[in-house]
Amino acid sequence: MRGGRKVDAGQVAALKMEKLLAGYRRFRASGWPGQRRLFESLASDGQRPQALVVGCVDSRVDPGVIFDAAPGQMLTVRNVANLVPPYAPDVAYHGTSAALEFGVRVLGVSHLVVLGHGLCGGVRALLEGAPENARDFVGPWMSMAESARVRAMRCAAQSERQQLAEQEVIKISLANLMTFPWIAESVAAGTLALHGTWFCIGTGTLAILQPDGSFVPTLPDGEPDRAPPR
Numbered sequence: 001m002r003g004g005r006k007v008d009a010g011q012v013a014a015l016k017m018e019k020l021l022a023g024y025r026r027f028r029a030s031g032w033p034g035q036r037r038l039f040e041s042l043a044s045d046g047q048r049p050q051a052l053v054v055g056c057v058d059s060r061v062d063p064g065v066i067f068d069a070a071p072g073q074m075l076t077v078r079n080v081a082n083l084v085p086p087y088a089p090d091v092a093y094h095g096t097s098a099a100l101e102f103g104v105r106v107l108g109v110s111h112l113v114v115l116g117h118g119l120c121g122g123v124r125a126l127l128e129g130a131p132e133n134a135r136d137f138v139g140p141w142m143s144m145a146e147s148a149r150v151r152a153m154r155c156a157a158q159s160e161r162q163q164l165a166e167q168e169v170i171k172i173s174l175a176n177l178m179t180f181p182w183i184a185e186s187v188a189a190g191t192l193a194l195h196g197t198w199f200c201i202g203t204g205t206l207a208i209l210q211p212d213g214s215f216v217p218t219l220p221d222g223e224p225d226r227a228p229p230r
Ligand SMILES: [Zn+2]
Pocket: 056, 057, 058, 080, 081, 082, 117, 119, 120, 121, 122, 123
């Protein structure tokens, strides 16, 4: 800056917004023309997504990118550590539960996918305590996964605790999904299926939760990988 003047907060915000708007301009120039008809039909006919994904806010784990979903194919709700709270129809503000109600009861999705991931900061906060400046909400939010912390501390070596807790959190979310009566009813009726998935950021590998509780990597061609011999 000229004369050593510091950039003030407003200028920083403007620079960042400019980066976002540059992205929007690229979308309008290269993405929009090819997808215009799709967007127009989604606007006139409405959306009929088949799946709802509960993902984490982490910028590296975008469900639309990972599942290569086109607009209109997938509902997404993202929160810290892809947690589903238990069914609690009270006066509190339940963002994730509202998204589930909309997706399952109004739009009738047939798949609910919980997408967890490696290096999850929310799970790290669960294991090590929330950062000092994130205790108003992150700490209490993660406390719903306390049983994952307990299991990770009890069952895993320190180097494996983070991943074990991330995968336990996915199981907690799946169990909490079944506390919603209309989800449990749809699952029992065979019109709704629940899935647990875990994404490795560094390798791009997606692992699928199996009936035995293990997570098995899926190969790019969709064939389930073989678990390594023990
Ligand atoms: Zn995360």
